[in-house]
Amino acid sequence: MGVLHNSMVMNEMAADQLSDVFGALADPTRRAILARLTAGDATVAELTAPSGVSQPAISRHLKVLERAGLVSRTRRATARLSHLEAEPLRAATAWLVTYREYWEESFERLDALLAAMQDEAPDRAPGDERSIP
Amino acid sequence: MTATEITAPAGVPFIDIRRDVEAPRDLVFRAFTDPALLVQWLGPRRYVMEIDRYEVRDGGGWRYIHRGADGAEYGFHGVFHGVPTPDAMVQTFEWEGAPGHISLDAISLEERDGRTTIHGHSVYQSVEDRDAMLENGMAQGVEEGYERLDELVGRLTPVA
Numbered sequence: 001m002g003v004l005h006n007s008m009v010m011n012e013m014a015a016d017q018l019s020d021v022f023g024a025l026a027d028p029t030r031r032a033i034l035a036r037l038t039a040g041d042a043t044v045a046e047l048t049a050p051s052g053v054s055q056p057a058i059s060r061h062l063k064v065l066e067r068a069g070l071v072s073r074t075r076r077a078t079a080r081l082s083h084l085e086a087e088p089l090r091a092a093t094a095w096l097v098t099y100r101e102y103w104e105e106s107f108e109r110l111d112a113l114l115a116a117m118q119d120e121a122p123d124r125a126p127g128d129e130r131s132i133p
Numbered sequence: 134m135t136a137t138e139i140t141a142p143a144g145v146p147f148i149d150i151r152r153d154v155e156a157p158r159d160l161v162f163r164a165f166t167d168p169a170l171l172v173q174w175l176g177p178r179r180y181v182m183e184i185d186r187y188e189v190r191d192g193g194g195w196r197y198i199h200r201g202a203d204g205a206e207y208g209f210h211g212v213f214h215g216v217p218t219p220d221a222m223v224q225t226f227e228w229e230g231a232p233g234h235i236s237l238d239a240i241s242l243e244e245r246d247g248r249t250t251i252h253g254h255s256v257y258q259s260v261e262d263r264d265a266m267l268e269n270g271m272a273q274g275v276e277e278g279y280e281r282l283d284e285l286v287g288r289l290t291p292v293a
Contacts, residue, residue: 109174
């Protein structure tokens with residue numbers, strides 16, 4: 001079930017959303033909000049108090065975080081609670097290291113595999129050894 | 134070990150990869166087209182690769198998954214165009230995490246003195262798509278945010 005959930009989150013994790021994630025993280029106030037939410041859900045008022053920023057400004061930041069999928073909002077009685085969504089953060093970290101690392105590691109593994117394949121088939125190896133400088 | 138060259142020219146939606154390996158090209162071709170071999174090298178070490186299907190023929194479909202230790206899955210799929218040969222392995226490529234952003238990849242293998250140069254040429258639908266694929270396009274300007282992100286993720290408790 002955990003795997004299914006993760007895979008669904010990944011599938012929903014479009015490149016556009018990743019851009020939104022990084023855009024959302026570029027702002028120190030929004031990072032502070034996320035850091036606060038790691039301690040538990042909070043109301044807008046609770047998020048506003050320590051921030052030194054106005055409540056409407058905090059609400060605007062929350063909208064940005066919500067659009068990036070980093071925060072979800074739930075209603076409890078009359079209060080709207082903000083909740084940290086951890087998966088897009090994990091996905092963003094995993095994705096960021098991808099391209100160069102993906103291929104460099106793949107090719108290193110390919111080197112090892114090709115070496116092993118040639119050890120197994122020595123009859124085909126000594127084809128042309130004339131010009132190693 | 135040789136260096137992997139990755140080129141992403143400004144203004145055009147291409148990524149070119151170039152890498153030399155110490156093996157004749159028919160062996161390299163086997164490593165690219167035999168799923169039992171492919172599964173042994175493609176992808177970062179920390180992911181386990183599973184191949185769903187790998188139909189090496191004109192119009193053949195392929196799909197594989199890289200699965201992380203935390204259970205996160207990265208699915209990819211596409212279709213081969215033309216009969217894959219060492220001169221041209223042409224396929225569409227789509228990461229299931231960004232559906233609809235499809236690239237056309239062509240890989241060719243060139244042998245010289247018993248070594249093989251792998252050339253990869255990927256064409257994306259836009260420069261934006263290409264840049265999203267590249268770490269640099271994403272990392273630029275968010276380095277600081279990324280460091281904070283690491284801290285933040287480090288402090289998160291695992292999701293049940």
